[in-house]
Amino acid sequence: MTEAVAPTLQTTLGQLRVVSNDAGRAVIEYEVRPEMCHSGGVAQGGFVCGWIDAAMAHASISLMPEMTPMSLELKVSYFAPVRPGRVTAEGWIERKGRATCFAEGRLLDPAGNVLAKGSSTIRLIPREAVEASARRALS
Secondary structure, eight states, X not given: OOOOOXXXXXXXXXXXXXEEEETTEEEEEEEEOGGGEEGGGEEOHHHHHHHHHHXXXXXXXXXXXXXXXXXXXXEEXXXXXXXXXXXXXXXXXXXXXXXXXXXXXXXXXXXXXXXXXXXXXXXXXXXXXHHHHHHHHHO
């Protein structure tokens, strides 16, 4: 009998590849699958939010890899329906402090049309502290 393997966050979100991730900017490609959609073949808004959020998080990690980004606030504005197929999420850091940064992002279709935009206030916490807390919670 084969044991089922739990999907990763990346596979759940349909991540295809990280196109770029440096200097406070990140670009990630996703495949919008039919099972991510609700009535009318439109991607559920939580996926759209997740794609933009992931790009903003990657952008913050590119500046401070020893820190874990934790969202304090996240806002997404939806401009057009997201349909099955490829999309690209872009994220960048607008301003960075020692413990907080402000990020922005957007989701684009293959033609470069903006489907949604987002902004986030991110708390930067040392990765060691986050991992230690997770180990304690699981034990």
